[in-house]
Amino acid sequence: MQRDPISDSVARFGIGYVVFNDHLPHAALAAGKRPPRLTGQALKSGRSPEDHLALMHRLHGQASGVPAALDALAARWAAAGVILGSHDDATAADRAAWRKRGVAVSEFPETHAAAAAARQGGDRVVLGAPNVVRGGSHSGNVAAADLVMAGLCDALASDYHYPAPRQAALMLADRLGLAAAWDLVASGPARLLGLTDRGRLAPGLRADLVVMDTTGHVGATIAGGRITHMSGAVAARFIASA
Structure with missing residues (x-):
């Protein structure tokens, strides 16, 4: 009997959360433009810029087959008991498509509409703490603090800067109160990931x-x-x- 590599990985490495993310610069590739930061990405991956660009174009050319592949892959991860998230939802339609696949966490939604759609659909919303600390998105997306104040945030994540959750919670404390602000970086993430042994100060917990x-x-x-x-x-x- 053939073993399922996803189930094996979950058991071996304790994987409990998987996020689907596509950072290919599709617009630039479709327009025949050179994507930004190409050389740096190529060097990090051990490829020449030319080879890296060729790989990007090959992947971009397979875009039509991605939805069906995601349907199958999400089903396999969900069957293994893994919590699933989507990254950078831009629209309510994006969130609805992911929800249909059983992906119930919207990580770093790019717009208020996407975050609101997640909340209306009963999904969880994770925002980037650096966005709060910076006072807005570095890429022009919706400000995380605005979504927090609108009640559209279940947890803040460190993203690319690990000190950011503490900083963000302290910044938000003036507006939310310290307990509610700290909840976003402590019990909020624990609830989202189903970690019932942590996230709160209580006897018997971690x-x-x-x-x-x-x-x-x-x-x-x-x-x-x-x-x-x-x-x-x-x-x-x-x-x-x-």
């Missing part, structure tokens, strides 16, 4: 803590009950009491 001073500076972190970082005044107090 002890994941961030210790901050009144300025928001991180003095210590505790992961799974173990101290993983300590500095400054917090460290001095621990040393003095030892």
Whole structure:
């Protein structure tokens, strides 16, 4: 009996969340233009810019077969019990198409309409914390803070800058209150991923803590009950009491 590589991967690596993402510059490729950042991407992948561009064109040329392939692939991941998300939904129609495939998380929707469609359809919405910290999207999409204030956010993710969740929560605290803002980077992500053993401070749950001073500076972190970082005044107090 042939083994299913998806089920094997889930069991072997503990995969619980998979996001579908297409960052091919389809508009530029269709127009015959040289995509931005081509040389850097090519070098990172170990290809020449010419070979990388040729690969992009081959993939772009297969676009018509992608929807059916996604239907089949999403069904296999869902059958393995994996939570599925889509990245950069641009329209309500995009979100509806993903929902039909069983993809119930809208990650970084590009527009208010897409985020609202997710909420109306009972889907979860994940936004990028760096978008909040920057005060808007670096690519001209909807501002994450605006979606948060509209009630269209279940969790904030670090995206490309890992300190951003803490920074975003503290920035939003003035408008939401600290408890509600911190929920977006703690219990919100845990709920979305079905991690019932963490995300809240309660007896019996996993002890994941961030210790901050009144300025928001991180003095210590505790992961799974173990101290993983300590500095400054917090460290001095621990040393003095030892």
